[in-house]
Amino acid sequence: xxxxxxxxxxxxxxxxxxVILLRLVRYARPYAAVVAIALLCALxxxxxxxxxxxLAKPFMDExxxxxxxxxxxxxxxxxxxxxxxxxxxxxxxxxxxxxxxxAPQEQERRAAFVxxxxxxxxxxxLVGIAAIALVPVTLFGKNYLIEWTLGRVLVDIQxxxxxxxxxxxxxxxxxxxxxxxxxxxxxDVTRAHSALEMxxxxxxxGGISLLVGVAILLSISWQLTLVALVIAPPLLGVxxxxxxxxxxxxxxxxxxxxxxTQRLMEILAGIKVIKAFxxxxxxxxxxxxxxxxLFRSSMKVNKNRVLSKSLTESxxxxxxxxxxxxVYWSVREQAWTLTIGELFFFVAVSMTTYASCKDLVKAWTSxxxxxxxxxxxxxxxxxxxxxxxxxDAVRLANALHRIVFDKVSFSYxxxxxxxxxxxxxxxxxxxxxxxxxxAGKTTLADLLLRFYDPDSGSISxxxxxLRQITRSSLLDRVAVVTQDxxxxxxxxxxxxxxxxxxxxxxxxxxxARAAHVDEFVEQLxxxxxxxxxxEGVMLSGGQRQRVTIARAILKDPAILIFDEATSSLDARxxxxxxxxxxxxxxxxxxxxxxxxLSTLRNVSRIVILEGGSVSRMGTHDExxxxxxxxxxxxxxxxxx
Numbered sequence: 001x002x003x004x005x006x007x008x009x010x011x012x013x014x015x016x017x018x019v020i021l022l023r024l025v026r027y028a029r030p031y032a033a034v035v036a037i038a039l040l041c042a043l044x045x046x047x048x049x050x051x052x053x054x055l056a057k058p059f060m061d062e063x064x065x066x067x068x069x070x071x072x073x074x075x076x077x078x079x080x081x082x083x084x085x086x087x088x089x090x091x092x093x094x095x096x097x098x099x100x101x102x103a104p105q106e107q108e109r110r111a112a113f114v115x116x117x118x119x120x121x122x123x124x125x126l127v128g129i130a131a132i133a134l135v136p137v138t139l140f141g142k143n144y145l146i147e148w149t150l151g152r153v154l155v156d157i158q159x160x161x162x163x164x165x166x167x168x169x170x171x172x173x174x175x176x177x178x179x180x181x182x183x184x185x186x187x188d189v190t191r192a193h194s195a196l197e198m199x200x201x202x203x204x205x206g207g208i209s210l211l212v213g214v215a216i217l218l219s220i221s222w223q224l225t226l227v228a229l230v231i232a233p234p235l236l237g238v239x240x241x242x243x244x245x246x247x248x249x250x251x252x253x254x255x256x257x258x259x260x261t262q263r264l265m266e267i268l269a270g271i272k273v274i275k276a277f278x279x280x281x282x283x284x285x286x287x288x289x290x291x292x293x294l295f296r297s298s299m300k301v302n303k304n305r306v307l308s309k310s311l312t313e314s315x316x317x318x319x320x321x322x323x324x325x326x327v328y329w330s331v332r333e334q335a336w337t338l339t340i341g342e343l344f345f346f347v348a349v350s351m352t353t354y355a356s357c358k359d360l361v362k363a364w365t366s367x368x369x370x371x372x373x374x375x376x377x378x379x380x381x382x383x384x385x386x387x388x389x390x391x392d393a394v395r396l397a398n399a400l401h402r403i404v405f406d407k408v409s410f411s412y413x414x415x416x417x418x419x420x421x422x423x424x425x426x427x428x429x430x431x432x433x434x435x436x437x438x439a440g441k442t443t444l445a446d447l448l449l450r451f452y453d454p455d456s457g458s459i460s461x462x463x464x465x466l467r468q469i470t471r472s473s474l475l476d477r478v479a480v481v482t483q484d485x486x487x488x489x490x491x492x493x494x495x496x497x498x499x500x501x502x503x504x505x506x507x508x509x510x511x512a513r514a515a516h517v518d519e520f521v522e523q524l525x526x527x528x529x530x531x532x533x534x535e536g537v538m539l540s541g542g543q544r545q546r547v548t549i550a551r552a553i554l555k556d557p558a559i560l561i562f563d564e565a566t567s568s569l570d571a572r573x574x575x576x577x578x579x580x581x582x583x584x585x586x587x588x589x590x591x592x593x594x595x596x597l598s599t600l601r602n603v604s605r606i607v608i609l610e611g612g613s614v615s616r617m618g619t620h621d622e623x624x625x626x627x628x629x630x631x632x633x634x635x636x637x638x639x640x
Contacts, residue, residue, distance in 0.1 A: 169451065179264070203360060206356050209352075213353030246308070251376075255297075256290075263286065400559070419612040433591060439611070442563055453467060478558070481549055489531075560590045605617055606623055
């Protein structure tokens with residue numbers, strides 16, 4: 001194999017918060033109508049909720065205060081309704097049994113007061129019943145529609161991530177740790193989605209509630225409202241200051257999450273080696289150090305968030321104290337003509353508005369905390385994918401005659417791996433590629449598959465440069481059997497059919513027989529419907545390899561690539577796999593990257609790679625005739 005790839009540059013310049021947020025909001029664009037209805041429900045809910053505070057105004061101004069005035073003017077306890085506080089009984093609370101003896105003036109006052117009570121009661125009941133009916137409906141509509149939108153957005157985000165992962169070139173996958181990629185997929189996507197949740201479930205409804213509250217306060221007293229809004233400038237300053245700090249520390253925390261995920265994956269992947277070397281304690285301490293770094297990064301985020309909340313609470317209490325002092329002054333000086341009911345209404349609405357303001361601050365800091373994750377998620381989506389087919393690309397013809405490597409050079413960004421490789425392969429030939437580890441054998445096959453493009457030179461099929469052939473038509477004509485056979489979780493039948501999903505059951509069974517899969521399947525209780533487990537762990541290495549060969553047979557390709565397909569097998573498994581491979585040879589162009597050279601005696605030509613270049617080429621007998629690398633390698637593998 002060639003040298004490892006460098007880490008891709010996905011950590012570019014940081015985008016402004018508004019740009020990241022707008023990219024997230026774009027996911028909600030298809031559901032704009034649903035969001036609009038949800039926000040309308042939020043507006044109606046806020047109005048209905050504040051209407052309960054409004055009920056205090058007629059009760060205070062039209063019931064309690066007039067009742068107190070009537071009582072001050074005359075003794076009316078005998079005719080004021082008993083449910084009016086302070087009336088309907090004597091000073092000790094005992095019922096007044098005196099007969100009413102009212103003057104005409106008192107009778108008129110009584111009639112007016114009772115009529116006013118009736119009107120106030122009707123108004124209170126009307127507003128209260130309307131609010132009781134409206135609040136649950138609008139609250140349900142707001143919450144349900146927002147959750148529905150967020151759920152659909154999460155599906156879209158996850159679909160985008162899956163599509164992007166499949167579109168990213170091997171250069172990205174080989175150059176990025178799995179832990180970092182997995183952290184971006186799971187952790188960062190979840191936190192990015194939570195940013196949208198903060199926006200749609202908290203910030204927008206909370207902003208509407210705040211605006212409704214301020215509008216009501218202005219309608220009651222614009223003077224007191226301006227006093228209440230004195231909190232706004234320092235509050236915005238606190239938010240601006242801590243938003244930058246939270247976002248910076250949040251970015252570092254997300255990177256630490258990737259480190260922890262990577263360490264866990266390494267432990268799981270290497271558990272057998274860890275136990276064999278009795279290294280459990282060392283791995284535990286190493287993970288503890290990585291985990292502590294994540295803890296410290298998380299505490300920096302939490303410290304800034306708690307400081308922001310503490311200062312916000314302090315500002316809120318300060319604004320409330322200032323409002324109380326101003327109200328006290330206005331009452332004493334009679335500066336602003338507010339009734340007791342209006343003043344009570346103002347205080348009730350201001351408390352609700354302050355609560356909304358505090359919720360907005362909390363949601364905003366949580367949003368800033370989630371934005372670094374959204375930024376890392378965007379970096380994944382922005383990573384360059386596979387080079388697209390050119391507009392004039394052609395589909396590969398069914399009949400293949402010739403494959404030519406013309407002065408092909410390639411590097412992974414450092415020292416060259418291949419240099420001026422020239423090779424002319426006729427259709428139906430079996431070409432073996434031999435060389436020391438790191439000579440570029442697998443890289444040559446990867447270039448033929450267009451996993452990478454040459455830095456210079458070209459690879460052509462029937463005179464057409466691979467870069468001018470559509471990628472899909474090329475890969476439809478090629479099958480690969482690798483050294484490490486990979487099976488998907490599922491049944492043996494499903495894994496064979498992966499080579500051609502439209503294949504019939506008879507075709508699957510025929511491919512299985514050709515690859516000698518039937519020999520071990522007959523011994524399994526589930527037969528071809530036996531679950532192979534994750535990565536095929538329920539089968540042996542030789543069994544997995546035979547399933548992958550059956551998959552290649554079923555695809556019926558024109559070009560076959562065997563990348564050291566038998567190097568890790570025992571002698572019997574190698575013989576069975578070799579027989580299965582030979583079943584595939586007829587009429588196909590085959591490239592064999594070989595580790596065990598005893599399998600190469602019948603190939604058309606053997607190509608020797610040294611230092612990234614073709615040093616010798618010939619048949620087995622021709623190469624064994626004089627001293628060269630092939631002869632040295634054969635001698636090393638031959639029994640003494």
